[in-house]
Amino acid sequence: MRDLYEVLGVKRDASAEAIKRAYRKLAKELHPDLNPGKAGLEARFKEVTAAYGILSDADKRARYDRGEIDATGAETAERRFYRTYAGGEAGRKYQEAGAPFDDLGDVFADLFGGAGSGRRGGLRMRGGDVSYDLSVGLREAALGAKRRVTMPDGRTLDVAIPAGIDDGQTLRLAGQGRPGLGGGEPGDALVRVSVTPDPVFRRDGDNLRVTVRVTLPEAVQGARVAVPTIEGSVTLTVPKGSNTGTVLRLKGKGVKDRRTGTRGDQFVVLQVVLPEQPDAELAAFVERWGRDHPYTVKRTETQR
Amino acid sequence: MTVALAELARLVAVTESELEAWVAEGWVRPVRSGDAWEFGEIDVARARLIHEVRVDFEVGSEAVPLVLSLVDQLHAARRDVRALIEALAREPADVRERILAKACS
Numbered sequence: 001m002r003d004l005y006e007v008l009g010v011k012r013d014a015s016a017e018a019i020k021r022a023y024r025k026l027a028k029e030l031h032p033d034l035n036p037g038k039a040g041l042e043a044r045f046k047e048v049t050a051a052y053g054i055l056s057d058a059d060k061r062a063r064y065d066r067g068e069i070d071a072t073g074a075e076t077a078e079r080r081f082y083r084t085y086a087g088g089e090a091g092r093k094y095q096e097a098g099a100p101f102d103d104l105g106d107v108f109a110d111l112f113g114g115a116g117s118g119r120r121g122g123l124r125m126r127g128g129d130v131s132y133d134l135s136v137g138l139r140e141a142a143l144g145a146k147r148r149v150t151m152p153d154g155r156t157l158d159v160a161i162p163a164g165i166d167d168g169q170t171l172r173l174a175g176q177g178r179p180g181l182g183g184g185e186p187g188d189a190l191v192r193v194s195v196t197p198d199p200v201f202r203r204d205g206d207n208l209r210v211t212v213r214v215t216l217p218e219a220v221q222g223a224r225v226a227v228p229t230i231e232g233s234v235t236l237t238v239p240k241g242s243n244t245g246t247v248l249r250l251k252g253k254g255v256k257d258r259r260t261g262t263r264g265d266q267f268v269v270l271q272v273v274l275p276e277q278p279d280a281e282l283a284a285f286v287e288r289w290g291r292d293h294p295y296t297v298k299r300t301e302t303q304r
Numbered sequence: 305m306t307v308a309l310a311e312l313a314r315l316v317a318v319t320e321s322e323l324e325a326w327v328a329e330g331w332v333r334p335v336r337s338g339d340a341w342e343f344g345e346i347d348v349a350r351a352r353l354i355h356e357v358r359v360d361f362e363v364g365s366e367a368v369p370l371v372l373s374l375v376d377q378l379h380a381a382r383r384d385v386r387a388l389i390e391a392l393a394r395e396p397a398d399v400r401e402r403i404l405a406k407a408c409s
Contacts, residue, residue, distance in 0.1 A: 065317060066317055067317075081349060081353070083379070085345060086375070090345070091376075091380075093333060093346075094333065094346075094379075095377070133342065135337060135342075147337075149335060149336060150335065150336035
């Protein structure tokens, strides 16, 4: 869905007058009845009219600016107020441990530390766990990495990301959560790791896939080409007569399996690329060659 | 789900530099990941609250920490009370009745 200001071609801070002018100009240009021969105008006209409908109404425009309604005028996702989160686990990051009752510590001690319970020293509680989200690149996830993160309470923490971690896995850092109460153990920090996709490598379990382009001579005659791996470039032998779709395997260049410790493989998918500029000599050769060596191909691949 | 500084600025309708000041003051506490801040849902909701406290209620910058502190203390207190009530609810009926009788006397 397009931005309403973009639809009308005005700046976000345009005055009501400027919006009206822009709308009238566009409406004249785009009105389907005044341009019966032009295709596609109807949708565009409707879009412009709808945009003006919202932006010309000061109240609706303000709500759109605040993100309360979307470009169709429909209510966007219901607003979540602070109290929705503040009372839950997430709220702890803004609340000091036990702050409102610090001065009541003695009362708690009397209550829970006295006769009967057998415990001394007041209320003893393990600190709460805290959760964080951390995103790492595919290469960091495959090879492992150290990341320094700043926690909401200002502490910095070095998080060791083990090699082979998968998207969505959670690391538990023992004792890095909320402090305990009355000498209780601190809680844990739970770091949920999301792995962002890589422009070059695609991950499939412990294996990696990379598409590598080769020239026509390289494919026909065979060649040694540089291929990226997560640890750097290696030289790969492209066999004579390789084709688009030929898959070569680099053993042990994939992602480490966190349980077995063995590494997966990297699969290299070849793609033969013709020269960018059509070459007259090549065309003439192929024409001649094609006449003498006709061959057929299966036009479609059966989808697996 | 987390959002970056620019997206938060758009959602709350304040400038990025103003948000940076709020972070520097500790009013909003994102997680720093690499060079960027990541704001969680609670941070977004809190930033909206701060914005409204400042604009709609005309609370000056000096008083914002006081408001936030009171709001946070209230939520922490509510949580602790809830924890106590839940602990109480897990006790046998006679224990519950004895405690409630004393609390209400």
